[in-house]
Amino acid sequence: MSSIASLVSVQVERNGDQSAFLGIEKEVSVVLATGKCARQSTISKRTIRYPPLQFKCPYLTIFKVSTKMTNSNYKNEQIKRQFFEHLKGAGGFADDSIDKFAEAVYQWQIFSGDEDFATFTKEKASKFCDWLKTRGAKTKSGNLSLATQYNYLRRVKKFFNWLADQPNYRKTIKKTDTDFLRLSNKDARIATSGTTKRIPTFDEVKKIIESIEVENEIDMRDRAILSFSLISGMRISAIATLRIKNFDRESELIDQNPGDGVQTKNSKKILTTFFPIGWGEPKRYFLEWYDHQLARGARPDEPIFPSTLKGFSEKSYSKTLVSKEFWSNAGGARKIFEKRCINAGVPYFHPHSFRHLIVAIMSQTRLTEEEKKAVSLNLGHDNVGTTFGSYGYGGMSPLDAVNIVKKITTTSDEEGISISPEEKSALLKLLKRL
Numbered sequence: 001m002s003s004i005a006s007l008v009s010v011q012v013e014r015n016g017d018q019s020a021f022l023g024i025e026k027e028v029s030v031v032l033a034t035g036k037c038a039r040q041s042t043i044s045k046r047t048i049r050y051p052p053l054q055f056k057c058p059y060l061t062i063f064k065v066s067t068k069m070t071n072s073n074y075k076n077e078q079i080k081r082q083f084f085e086h087l088k089g090a091g092g093f094a095d096d097s098i099d100k101f102a103e104a105v106y107q108w109q110i111f112s113g114d115e116d117f118a119t120f121t122k123e124k125a126s127k128f129c130d131w132l133k134t135r136g137a138k139t140k141s142g143n144l145s146l147a148t149q150y151n152y153l154r155r156v157k158k159f160f161n162w163l164a165d166q167p168n169y170r171k172t173i174k175k176t177d178t179d180f181l182r183l184s185n186k187d188a189r190i191a192t193s194g195t196t197k198r199i200p201t202f203d204e205v206k207k208i209i210e211s212i213e214v215e216n217e218i219d220m221r222d223r224a225i226l227s228f229s230l231i232s233g234m235r236i237s238a239i240a241t242l243r244i245k246n247f248d249r250e251s252e253l254i255d256q257n258p259g260d261g262v263q264t265k266n267s268k269k270i271l272t273t274f275f276p277i278g279w280g281e282p283k284r285y286f287l288e289w290y291d292h293q294l295a296r297g298a299r300p301d302e303p304i305f306p307s308t309l310k311g312f313s314e315k316s317y318s319k320t321l322v323s324k325e326f327w328s329n330a331g332g333a334r335k336i337f338e339k340r341c342i343n344a345g346v347p348y349f350h351p352h353s354f355r356h357l358i359v360a361i362m363s364q365t366r367l368t369e370e371e372k373k374a375v376s377l378n379l380g381h382d383n384v385g386t387t388f389g390s391y392g393y394g395g396m397s398p399l400d401a402v403n404i405v406k407k408i409t410t411t412s413d414e415e416g417i418s419i420s421p422e423e424k425s426a427l428l429k430l431l432k433r434l
Contacts, residue, residue: 076117079166080105083159094266104155107132118172120160125180129153150183150191157181199356200349202277205230209282211344216320217292218308222336224289225305227282229337229351231274233358233379236351237263238270240333241326244293245300256380260301263330270380275358298324307332355379359387 080102087093087101111131112124132149136142144152157178164173183191200208209230212223229239238256241263246255256262256270264270274283293304307327309318327333334351341348362375369384376387 073114076109076114079117079163079169082166083162086162100151101155101159104152105159107135107152108156108159117160117163118169120163120173120177122174122177122180125177128156129181129183146183146187146191150188153181153183197353197356198347198349199353199360200346202279202357202361204346204349205354205357206279208340208344208346208349209285212340217322218318218320220289220292221305221322222340224286225333225336226340226354227285228305229354230357231277231282231286232272233275233355234272235265235355235380236333237330239351240303240305240330242304243301244290244298244304247290247304249287249290264380268380272378272380275362275375275378277358277361305333363388 083105084098084102087098088095093101108128111128112119129149132144132152135144137144137148139145160173160178160181161175163169164175164178182188205226209223209226212219212226214220214223225239228234229236232239232254234254234256241261242254242256243260243262246257246260246262247253248255252273254272256264256268256272258264258267258269290304293302302324303326306322307325309321309323337351338348359375359379367375372384372388376382376384379387381387
């Protein structure tokens with residue numbers, strides 16, 4: 001039994017990459033959902049003798065054992081699996097997104113003691129909201145953040161809304177009762193407003209890149225990946241999975257093709273080129289690295305930014321050489337950003353903040369509506385509002401808005417700032433907050 005996604009009569013909880021142990025000296029009837037994750041589970045009824053039974057599972061750690069199997073446990077696991085299949089097949093959700101739904105529904109199961117989902121009521125929904133507020137968490141406050149509560153509630157609500165349309169649940173679950181799965185209006189506004197995100201300044205990124213003294217392959221790769229992130233605005237998961245063949249050196253086009261294994265958001269194919277940032281060194285650093293990769297015999301399907309070469313043991317790595325392998329995940333690439341920020345004496349800026357910086361740079365340029373659309377598509381956004389709202393003007397402070405408005409002219413004075421109707425609307429909304 002190499003992996004177990006959920007143990008129906010054995011309650012479990014995510015707890016990193018650990019093994020869970022049970023030591024019960026009797027036979028226990030349990031329902032097992034086996035497979036790599038819940039959405040790929042195979043449900044079966046078994047009787048297992050303890051002790052000890054070791055479950056090697058990257059997702060779960062057992063914290064409570066029930067020695068009595070109930071039919072509701074088995075029924076819940078079956079319908080959960082159907083819901084996950086619906087999300088994937090009919091909803092087009094990615095695996096990572098489905099995992100988040102599985103985590104949210106599991107919170108309900110912990111709260112309810114894994115009662116039959118058919119017993120859902122508005123009273124239980126309200127109590128669940130209260131339970132989330134007091135549920136312990138590994139945070140500074142010791143409780144779940146409002147954003148986490150909000151996301152749990154919206155996903156659980158979607159689950160029960162779907163459940164209300166299923167044959168065996170239509171008579172017992174009222175869709176209007178799912179409306180009670182919500183935060184107060186005040187808490188919802190806080191949860192969805194996000195936190196103030198600090199993005200690096202252009203000078204800070206320049207300092208990070210220029211602080212890397214190239215003495216070996218690892219230095220060269222690190223400088224190149226930071227430079228590439230700055231001028232491409234790509235997500236780190238896509239950068240870490242780019243292949244040699246995904247970059248055309250002559251046209252300087254980057255083909256973010258999921259068909260080649262490039263991990264883009266929602267598996268979307270994106271064609272990208274370099275942004276003009278007024279500093280030519282980053283592109284030169286990247287091209288030098290790319291040419292170095294070709295010179296060392298890198299094949300078309302090999303990574304542009306390979307992982308560090310492993311040493312003689314599993315936990316040892318070379319301090320100077322890179323391998324020809326991809327990272328197992330984007331975590332290795334993220335660590336480069338953290339390491340190089342620290343070395344440069346600059347606060348750590350995660351890779352995605354470089355993407356925000358690009359939009360900030362573009363926002364300071366007098367772009368036409370056509371150019372704004374091009375910038376948006378180059379970042380993989382279909383909607384210009386996503387780029388210059390969430391990433392760009394959406395992060396504008398009221399004080400920034402006041403200063404910009406002071407510079408706006410309604411005359412033909414060429415020194416005035418020309419803004420679009422959308423920008424004017426955004427500014428007016430910000431001014432109303434003052």
